[in-house]
Amino acid sequence: MARIPYGDPAAPEARPLVERIVAERGSLLHLYQMLIHSPPVAEGWLAFLTAIRQKGILPGALRELVIIRIAFLNHAPYEAEQHTPIALNEGATQAQVDALSDWEASSAFSEKERAVLAYVDAMTRQVQVPADVFAAVRAAFTDRELVELTATVGAYNLVSRFLEALEIHSHDPR
Numbered sequence: 792m793a794r795i796p797y798g799d800p801a802a803p804e805a806r807p808l809v810e811r812i813v814a815e816r817g818s819l820l821h822l823y824q825m826l827i828h829s830p831p832v833a834e835g836w837l838a839f840l841t842a843i844r845q846k847g848i849l850p851g852a853l854r855e856l857v858i859i860r861i862a863f864l865n866h867a868p869y870e871a872e873q874h875t876p877i878a879l880n881e882g883a884t885q886a887q888v889d890a891l892s893d894w895e896a897s898s899a900f901s902e903k904e905r906a907v908l909a910y911v912d913a914m915t916r917q918v919q920v921p922a923d924v925f926a927a928v929r930a931a932f933t934d935r936e937l938v939e940l941t942a943t944v945g946a947y948n949l950v951s952r953f954l955e956a957l958e959i960h961s962h963d964p965r
Contacts, residue, residue, distance in 0.1 A: 792958070792960075792963055793825065793958050793959050793960070793963055794956075794957050794958050795825075795828075795957060797821065797824040797825055797963070798824055798825060798826070798827035799827075800819055800824065800827065802827070804830055805827040805830055805833075808827060808830050808833055808834060808837075809823075809827060811837070812833075812837060815837070815841065820873070821869070821960070821961065821963055822869070822873075822950070822953075822954065822959060823836075823837070825953075825957060825959055839946060840946060840950075843939070843942060843943050847939040847943075848936060848939065849936060849939050849940060849943065850882075851877075851881030851882065852878060852881040852882040852883040853904065853907060854881070854943055855874050855877050855878030855881050856883055856887060856888075856891065856904065856907075856908070857907060857908075857911050857940070857943055857944060857947065858870065858874045858878075858943070859871050859874050859878060859888060859891050860891045860894070860908055860911050860912070860915075861915055861944065861947045861948055861951055862874065862947075862951055863892050864911075864915045864916065865915065865948065865951035865952065865955065866955065867950075867954050867955050868960070868961075869959055869961050870947070870950055870951050870954060872961050875888055884899065886899045891908075895908075903931045906924075906927035906928050906930075906931055907928060907931075907940065909924045909927065909928075910924055910925070910927075910928045910940070911944050914941070914944045914945070914948070915944065915948055928940065
């Protein structure tokens with residue numbers, strides 16, 4: 792159970808934002824139900840994550856593998872549960888999803904995907920990215936793609952840290 796109660800979707804200050812979230816996302820996930828405690832934060836969060844997930848040019852399967860790897864590294868099961876079906880829908884394979892916990896030992900990933908996963912690991916585990924790890928992603932991506940990749944890793948580290956600090960889980964009652 793979450794450490795604080797979920798926000799009230801019927802609260803007058805939250806209602807317009809809740810309607811927008813439902814229109815854009817299909818439902819009010821636990822994450823957003825917590826965020827509506829602060830409508831300005833929820834609004835900024837929604838805009839930022841929408842830009843990353845729906846307006847960028849990174850391939851969807853790659854983006855989702857990044858998100859699930861971050862969830863694994865940060866012990867954030869809610870994030871992985873939410874993004875696994877999206878990853879599969881975007882073209883990632885079940886074998887890739889299953890191998891994310893030990894991707895270095897797996898043959899399920901291309902060289903480009905391996906460079907991305909090394910980048911994710913460096914950004915998530917140590918923050919500073921070694922020159923050789925950066926060189927590998929730099930060689931594989933345009934400037935825009937590299938900015939989007941980096942923003943995705945940063946954003947989903949934020950998501951997992953928010954989820955885990957407040958103990959938001961998919962099995963919580965609404």
